[in-house]
Amino acid sequence: MKTLSYKSKTIIFTIITSLIVSSVMAFEPTNVLASKLASHTPLCSTTSCRGHDVYVKHCEGSISTIAQASSPNSYVTTYLRKSNTCNSFWSRAVKLSSYSGNWMLSEALECANNNCIYTSTTPPPNPSAYYYYYPWSGNQQTPAPGQSSLWYSDMVAGGTVGGVVRKVCARGWVYTSNVANYVTNSLVYKSWACNDPGT
Amino acid sequence: MKTSRSRLISWMIIITLMVVSISLSVSAWLPISRGVSASSAGESVGLDSRLADSSNVVKEAPASSGENFVMKSSVNGLTAEVAQVDLNPDAPTVSICADVPTIADWLPQFSATYNGQPVGVMGWMLLDPSNTAYQEKNRCYLVMLSSEQLGSKKISGTLILSLDYFETSIPERLPVDLIAKAKERLKDSGIDFEVQNVPHGQNFIFPKKPDSYSDEDAFQRVTDALKDKVYGPWVFTIDLNQK
Numbered sequence: 001m002k003t004l005s006y007k008s009k010t011i012i013f014t015i016i017t018s019l020i021v022s023s024v025m026a027f028e029p030t031n032v033l034a035s036k037l038a039s040h041t042p043l044c045s046t047t048s049c050r051g052h053d054v055y056v057k058h059c060e061g062s063i064s065t066i067a068q069a070s071s072p073n074s075y076v077t078t079y080l081r082k083s084n085t086c087n088s089f090w091s092r093a094v095k096l097s098s099y100s101g102n103w104m105l106s107e108a109l110e111c112a113n114n115n116c117i118y119t120s121t122t123p124p125p126n127p128s129a130y131y132y133y134y135p136w137s138g139n140q141q142t143p144a145p146g147q148s149s150l151w152y153s154d155m156v157a158g159g160t161v162g163g164v165v166r167k168v169c170a171r172g173w174v175y176t177s178n179v180a181n182y183v184t185n186s187l188v189y190k191s192w193a194c195n196d197p198g199t
Numbered sequence: 200m201k202t203s204r205s206r207l208i209s210w211m212i213i214i215t216l217m218v219v220s221i222s223l224s225v226s227a228w229l230p231i232s233r234g235v236s237a238s239s240a241g242e243s244v245g246l247d248s249r250l251a252d253s254s255n256v257v258k259e260a261p262a263s264s265g266e267n268f269v270m271k272s273s274v275n276g277l278t279a280e281v282a283q284v285d286l287n288p289d290a291p292t293v294s295i296c297a298d299v300p301t302i303a304d305w306l307p308q309f310s311a312t313y314n315g316q317p318v319g320v321m322g323w324m325l326l327d328p329s330n331t332a333y334q335e336k337n338r339c340y341l342v343m344l345s346s347e348q349l350g351s352k353k354i355s356g357t358l359i360l361s362l363d364y365f366e367t368s369i370p371e372r373l374p375v376d377l378i379a380k381a382k383e384r385l386k387d388s389g390i391d392f393e394v395q396n397v398p399h400g401q402n403f404i405f406p407k408k409p410d411s412y413s414d415e416d417a418f419q420r421v422t423d424a425l426k427d428k429v430y431g432p433w434v435f436t437i438d439l440n441q442k
Binding site for chain 1: 322327
């Protein structure tokens with residue numbers, strides 16, 4: 001039997017390699033390949049995510065919107081967002097572009113067995129009776145957010161504690177203020193979205 | 200001569216194999232590409248169905264507080280079903296299960312009327328006890344209606360609930376490919392935008408926009424361009440008269 005020359009072997013090797021590579025690519029769409037290359041390993045899970053930014057902890061790989069709610073006149077729409085990879089939640093607030101309020105806030109809260117946990121040290125707007133009844137976490141407040149801002153809070157934990165599913169809520173605020181951290185106008189609009197209808 | 204012929208045959212085999220493998224790759228990509236382009240164009244996938252006659256409105260069914268019943272509506276192969284109406288005066292709700300266009304983070308957008316008057320839709324919540332909804336193409340939602348119109352007096356008449364359309368959520372940090380897609384969609388509008396990362400958010404800057412556009416107008420156009428939308432509507436007529 002005739003032995004293949006080096007050149008023939010090279011050609012056959014090239015053909016086989018091309019076939020294997022193209023077959024793999026054929027069943028792996030480019031966007032999946034790209035996301036695999038770009039994805040990061042999550043750096044936290046449930047309770048260890050508390051108080052952290054979803055992007056800093058690389059929890060953005062698989063995000064779901066669990067609930068959506070709007071304030072009267074839709075001045076602020078709040079989304080309860082979940083990282084399926086980190087099993088954590090956060091709040092996202094979107095201000096209606098035509099609303100002229102110059103402050104907004106995005107908060108998240110987790111509760112289980114009537115025990116609510118929060119990690120934030122950011123002061124809430126004052127006065128806010130509702131705040132003192134329910135400790136919220138992940139406050140993010142910004143002055144003069146402008147018309148085009150979308151804000152999100154730090155994360156709170158998902159999952160269960162002692163077999164009880166954590167109830168999680170997101171809350172968004174828009175309001176007008178002339179003094180930092182104080183509401184100086186009675187027109188405060190807020191909406192909250194939760195993972196439990198009874199929350 | 201013989202060597203030349205062998206070389207020619209070898210090259211023909213190589214070229215044929217390459218063509219076959221490229222065709223394989225392209226054919227495997229095509230269905231996905233089509234699926235993306237159908238919704239990424241931001242066009243109304245279900246506009247024709249919106250013009251259809253009563254095919255969206257399924258038979259009326261009696262409803263009372265907490266009573267289970269089923270109504271279905273199908274548009275362009277996507278089916279939505281009312282599973283339950285709860286006329287709790289403090290928190291009236293309707294449960295709906297619906298096919299979503301793809302396995303992505305689609306947000307349903309609802310509207311409602313009660314005896315011809317608009318009813319506020321306060322929001323919705325994903326019903327997902329098994330935490331697997333994000334992987335499924337049929338998802339259930341609890342739609343929360345305003346109690347101002349429905350909760351303050353004896354309820355009777357007709358509630359019309361519409362799942363108007365689905366839209367994709369916008370990521371907290373916009374990826375470059377989504378920014379590029381939105382810019383492409385806006386290329387004829389005279390709007391250009393940039394995003395500026397700030398802690399826990401992004402600001403939008405408009406280096407170019409038509410003189411007649413305010414920043415609010417431009418922002419609205421940009422957010423629309425960032426979303427894919429699939430329109431219904433999936434409409435349900437619910438008879439609220441107590442029988």
